[in-house]
Amino acid sequence: MAEYGISTFSICGEDRDTYYGHVNSLLDMKPTITMDDGADVVSTLHTERTELLEYVKGGSEETTTGVIRLRSMAEGGDLRYPIIAVNDAMTKHLFDNRFGTGQSTVDGIIRATNVLIAGKQFVVGGFGMCGRGVAMRADGMGANVIVCEVDPLRALEAAMEGYRVLPMAEAAQVGDIFVTVTGDTSVIRAEHMEQMKDGVMLANAGHFDVEVDLEDLAAMADGPRQIRDSLQEYTLSDGRRIYVLGEGRLVNLAAAEGHPASVMDMSFANQALCSEYLTQNAGEMDVNVHTVPEAIDREIARLKLAAMGIEIDELTQQQIDYLSGWRLGT
């Protein structure tokens, strides 16, 4: 970043106060476009730094949780400038969330523990785009995947993919490795930890550090004892041990290197092209959360295919007529 002359406010292992100190240093630069990942910049701007709102034309948001927060701001009438939900682009969530999180989460678990995935009872909390990626990769490595969901459609999809679907209270009794990818809070909490076997591993790849309730764990167990980088051991009063990876933060970032560049390229292409779009069009956009223009999404897919050296078919004129007209019968 220094080479490109880009101011960067970040250190590895920052605590909450340092993190928000960095958010504020960034805002001191009076941004005209915000490009956020989790909506903390936007929410700080709308609560503590409202004097800077007049400079901002528009913004974009990278991830599922941020989009949920921003939609709730828009519904409550609190959002003050238009946002493009990059996460909702096909070329983002179908690839970054699924293939990126799938691979890098399993990578993080392996780097933190060196555990053999094959034969393990591997519990995935949340079967959204990230959850299906994690489940798919764990399945491919020979784990017995168990999915926990709250949405009947997603649970049904998981069941028909061939995964075992259980409530967390039951999965807690049989799981060896647990990964949360819900965007929700306290998905694994005291009532579940009380049921767990000796030696289980808990990891989160969803939102921040809120999905595994570490306050509950600290209250019911001794520890943590640092076992390896990114691996801590808690011991319950009856001697059972629970291992927490990456302090419950995103395990793919804490213990591995995040997503490979060759999937983030599509996410960041969305961010870059949406910034250009906002610069040109923000003035005419409603103050709301918008989807990525379809032309941008399709162009990124086209460019990615070209970069991968993959060619595809084109519709013939006869096929275009067939698909667009209702007069042609079967």
Ligand SMILES: NC(=O)c1ccc[n+]([C@@H]2O[C@H](COP(=O)([O-])OP(=O)(O)OC[C@H]3O[C@@H](n4cnc5c(N)ncnc54)[C@H](O)[C@@H]3O)[C@@H](O)[C@H]2O)c1
């Ligand atoms: N680790 C990473 O690099 C990375 C990358 C992309 C997204 N994310 C984050 O991962 C999270 C999930 O993203 P997604 O795109 O898969 O979201 P999604 O909305 O597609 O899926 C989330 C799923 O979790 C389920 N869920 C919610 N609460 C639950 C609970 N208490 N128990 C079980 N299931 C529950 C929902 O029904 C939904 O199916 C978000 O917080 C997102 O920001 C992380």
